[in-house]
Amino acid sequence: MALSGSQREGDWTRLVVPVAVLVASVAACSVMPPAGASARTAVCQPHGADALVGRAASAPIVEQARMASRSQAVRLVMPGEAEPQVGQIDRLTLFLDEGGLITRATCG
Template identity: 30%
Template sequence: MPFPRKTLLILMAALAALAASGCSTSEKSTQSSAAAAPAFDGRCNADGARYTVGKSASADLLEEARVKAGAQVARILRPHDMVTLEYRSDRLNLNADDSGQITRVNCG
């Protein structure tokens, strides 16, 4: 017995919404409250995190660099990581080489 047209449309809309929500990423592991950040406007300033170049990538270093850069979120990017192409002025990126050493710092 086929579904009525209205029911089919509702199911298709729900499925589309579910599929679209699966495309978003979560950065909860690198976010913390805005109260922990210095009194910046939430935009990242990579100069505050340049000291990390040459250091070993770690969660503690990432959080410390995020706070010093005034960023809302941060991530460590390794050479073969897949990344999104959107620019976020509130995100700090620590780029690491294959051995886990930070080689570059930027916002976006």
């Protein structure tokens, strides 16, 4: 039995629509960075802040340490505070002494 042109067209349409839906759903599931975020996640590099060890942890110095370490955030740890848990690869942790001087820099 031969198929007419309209029957062949109907078969083609029945195949194209599910494939198009599948392609669109896969594209919708891809991970996209948040608006305004860089495509590459920042990873803290603590050695960048080593030059600031011994300096007072003023706002400009803390910001300079953040930028030098390429981190997105900074946590200040005062003497007697619990050691922070490592986990945020984009956070610089500055440890301070009783006088507010930076004693060491780590990431996490």
